[in-house]
Amino acid sequence: MKRKTITIHDIAKELNIAASTVSRALHNSPNISKATAEKVNAYAIKIGYRPNWIASNLRKRKTNSIGIVVPQINRNFFSSFISGVEKIAFKKNYNVIISQSNNLLEKEKKIVYSLFSNQIDGLIVSLSMQTNEFSHFKLFQENNIPLVFFDRIAPSLNTDRIIVDDFEAGYRATTHLINQGYKRIAHISGPTVLEIYSSRKNGYIKALKDNNLPVKKEYIITSHLLKEDGENSIKQFLKLKTPPDAIFCGNDTSALGIIMYLKKIGIKIPEDIGIVGFSDEPFSGLITPTLSTLRQPAFEMGEKAAELLIERIEKNENPSDFKTIVMPTTLIVRESSKTKKDL
Amino acid sequence: MKRKTITIHDIAKELNIAASTVSRALHNSPNISKATAEKVNAYAIKIGYRPNWIASNLRKRKTNSIGIVVPQINRNFFSSFISGVEKIAFKKNYNVIISQSNNLLEKEKKIVYSLFSNQIDGLIVSLSMQTNEFSHFKLFQENNIPLVFFDRIAPSLNTDRIIVDDFEAGYRATTHLINQGYKRIAHISGPTVLEIYSSRKNGYIKALKDNNLPVKKEYIITSHLLKEDGENSIKQFLKLKTPPDAIFCGNDTSALGIIMYLKKIGIKIPEDIGIVGFSDEPFSGLITPTLSTLRQPAFEMGEKAAELLIERIEKNENPSDFKTIVMPTTLIVRESSKTKKDL
DNA sequence: CTGAAAGCGCTAACAT
DNA sequence: ATGTTAGCGCTTTCAG
Numbered sequence: 036m037k038r039k040t041i042t043i044h045d046i047a048k049e050l051n052i053a054a055s056t057v058s059r060a061l062h063n064s065p066n067i068s069k070a071t072a073e074k075v076n077a078y079a080i081k082i083g084y085r086p087n088w089i090a091s092n093l094r095k096r097k098t099n100s101i102g103i104v105v106p107q108i109n110r111n112f113f114s115s116f117i118s119g120v121e122k123i124a125f126k127k128n129y130n131v132i133i134s135q136s137n138n139l140l141e142k143e144k145k146i147v148y149s150l151f152s153n154q155i156d157g158l159i160v161s162l163s164m165q166t167n168e169f170s171h172f173k174l175f176q177e178n179n180i181p182l183v184f185f186d187r188i189a190p191s192l193n194t195d196r197i198i199v200d201d202f203e204a205g206y207r208a209t210t211h212l213i214n215q216g217y218k219r220i221a222h223i224s225g226p227t228v229l230e231i232y233s234s235r236k237n238g239y240i241k242a243l244k245d246n247n248l249p250v251k252k253e254y255i256i257t258s259h260l261l262k263e264d265g266e267n268s269i270k271q272f273l274k275l276k277t278p279p280d281a282i283f284c285g286n287d288t289s290a291l292g293i294i295m296y297l298k299k300i301g302i303k304i305p306e307d308i309g310i311v312g313f314s315d316e317p318f319s320g321l322i323t324p325t326l327s328t329l330r331q332p333a334f335e336m337g338e339k340a341a342e343l344l345i346e347r348i349e350k351n352e353n354p355s356d357f358k359t360i361v362m363p364t365t366l367i368v369r370e371s372s373k374t375k376k377d378l
Numbered sequence: 379m380k381r382k383t384i385t386i387h388d389i390a391k392e393l394n395i396a397a398s399t400v401s402r403a404l405h406n407s408p409n410i411s412k413a414t415a416e417k418v419n420a421y422a423i424k425i426g427y428r429p430n431w432i433a434s435n436l437r438k439r440k441t442n443s444i445g446i447v448v449p450q451i452n453r454n455f456f457s458s459f460i461s462g463v464e465k466i467a468f469k470k471n472y473n474v475i476i477s478q479s480n481n482l483l484e485k486e487k488k489i490v491y492s493l494f495s496n497q498i499d500g501l502i503v504s505l506s507m508q509t510n511e512f513s514h515f516k517l518f519q520e521n522n523i524p525l526v527f528f529d530r531i532a533p534s535l536n537t538d539r540i541i542v543d544d545f546e547a548g549y550r551a552t553t554h555l556i557n558q559g560y561k562r563i564a565h566i567s568g569p570t571v572l573e574i575y576s577s578r579k580n581g582y583i584k585a586l587k588d589n590n591l592p593v594k595k596e597y598i599i600t601s602h603l604l605k606e607d608g609e610n611s612i613k614q615f616l617k618l619k620t621p622p623d624a625i626f627c628g629n630d631t632s633a634l635g636i637i638m639y640l641k642k643i644g645i646k647i648p649e650d651i652g653i654v655g656f657s658d659e660p661f662s663g664l665i666t667p668t669l670s671t672l673r674q675p676a677f678e679m680g681e682k683a684a685e686l687l688i689e690r691i692e693k694n695e696n697p698s699d700f701k702t703i704v705m706p707t708t709l710i711v712r713e714s715s716k717t718k719k720d721l
Numbered sequence: 722c723t724g725a726a727a728g729c730g731c732t733a734a735c736a737t
Numbered sequence: 738a739t740g741t742t743a744g745c746g747c748t749t750t751c752a753g
């Protein structure tokens with residue numbers, strides 16, 4: 036038997052006042068006598084009144100909810116990012132509604148429309164690997180609902196963004212390998228429709244050129260950067276007449292695949308082949324050899340994204356000046372890219 | 379300039395029909411002529427109508443949202459669990475609202491009340507490490523809102539539960555070490571107010587007794603199971619006149635702390651000390667030596683939790699028969715508990 | 722099959 | 738300082 040839900044009208048009736056007075060008392064509005072305010076709040080607590088925010092949301096046309104869409108929740112980068120968002124959102128009294136696209140464009144679209152129908156006040160997105168058109172975000176732009184992209188952004192869309200400088204990071208990773216004495220540096224990239232991967236790759240290419248090293252087509256493989264992709268890629272490379280002596284991987288997972296394969300067949304890291312990954316996954320400092328990589332400040336990016344989004348929501352003026360916040364990456368030098376002299 | 383929001387009344391006016399007819403058409407109710415249904419849907423698509431689910435929710439007193447409260451989002455077990463929940467929820471047309479308690483009771487309470495005010499249809503919870511009273515869940519029980527606990531459950535609360543058999547798992551881990559020839563087995567436990575940790579510990583104790591091994595107080599340390607706790611615990615153990623020759627750790631993180639410390643000071647694993655962890659974290663199969671551990675099926679637990687919760691929501695009868703679903707753990711034997719003959 | 726009317730629970734004018 | 742009234746956008750009787 037469902038207990039009848041308690042509303043402000045119940046309180047109003049009991050105390051012989053109007054519902055609007057109860058509402059004011061509950062929100063300590065300035066226009067309320069201290070006496071009634073106290074009376075109302077005391078009684079509300081006594082009978083266990085809990086506001087129905089759905090009703091309030093409808094009336095105020097504001098839900099204090101923000102949506103997040105990520106490819107996968109259970110990936111360290113994303114779950115740390117979400118954790119950062121949640122921290123700020125909670126502090127500022129927003130709910131966080133989370134969905135994962137599973138890297139499927141169709142699911143991403145459904146999610147985005149569904150979040151719109153839920154009247155979220157703002158949306159934070161990292162695109163699916165498939166996403167090559169952005170019509171589903173128009174709804175938010177047309178209705179002036181703030182939108183922040185991070186990590187995998189929509190380059191053609193005019194919105195706020197939280198990113199790291201992938202070009203610079205790719206450049207730095209590659210330069211590091213060059214400085215360590217490696218001469219034939221290969222690269223495993225993710226899908227280059229995604230800006231993050233094309234930028235990392237371009238940074239890699241630029242670094243080679245700036246150091247008068249040749250850019251060889253056979254030294255660049257594009258994949259989905261899974262562990263198996265790493266293994267397949269290194270096999271490819273080893274078949275070449277002059278295999279590379281170092282590899283800059285688009286992420287740590289593919290680097291892991293390489294490391295495990297090379298260990299299996301007895302090629303030494305970093306003596307024979309040096310490796311740098313990307314992201315600083317939790318395992319990267321724990322495997323043998325430990326993996327050099329670029330750390331992205333996921334949690335802090337989440338905090339920044341939430342702060343920016345909520346700021347946009349709360350001073351809801353049409354921003355003409357979309358911000359692109361570039362967060363710093365950190366090159367973490369570990370064993371996989373040490374030179375002989377370091378060892 | 380905010381575009382005026384499009385409602386069913388706009389459609390009704392344009393097509394000279396009643397709003398209720400539009401509503402019926404949009405939900406292909408049985409009582410609607412095919413002609414009007416098509417006309418309405420075509421026009422709705424044409425002008426880009428999107429339903430306001432907040433309004434619908436208020437009217438129907440159902441939000442199709444479920445809440446999840448976990449201690450931390452960015453922990454593999456929890457993010458995988460959430461991922462499983464999200465998968466099922468999406469399939470069944472539910473939103474998932476996620477919050478993290480950060481292991482703080484006060485935050486957990488706030489979250490739970492806030493989710494109630496958001497009129498969620500059901501709630502999935504793993505308790506904070508601090509939680510020792512459960513009054514905040516009464517609200518849900520009194521109002522007949524389904525509640526599913528998982529992992530860190532409330533033993534005194536009569537609800538549905540998704541768990542693994544921690545007692546059995548602790549027993550199995552310990553028995554495994556005994557079978558491998560270890561004689562002096564220590565245990566690092568988490569806070570024993572949490573059933574999962576007390577059960578693992580009790581399984582450990584039972585296994586010792588069943589094998590006629592002494593249960594020594596100085597071989598059992600209770601901590602928060604962080605990496606540093608692992609390091610501190612092993613230091614403690616090594617100070618004893620007869621230090622243990624194996625350790626069953628309440629989680630993989632503390633086991634990691636032990637492994638790194640033992641490697642540093644040159645004690646060999648598993649020759650000198652054998653180790654078994656708990657959870658099969660992503661790093662556990664990658665570190666050296668690889669860590670023996672008990673795998674919990676996090677993603678599948680999330681799926682099960684969501685399925686059970688949604689079933690409860692949709693046939694909203696008062697269940698007198700709360701279910702406790704026990705999911706299987708898997709003992710994964712890796713290098714850290716191999717005996718000499720295995721090596 | 723369609724329309725009219727009421728109302729989910731709350732808040733924000735506008736009065737007093 | 739408080740009450741009255743009118744919705745927010747939708748669904749669901751109840752009539753016809």
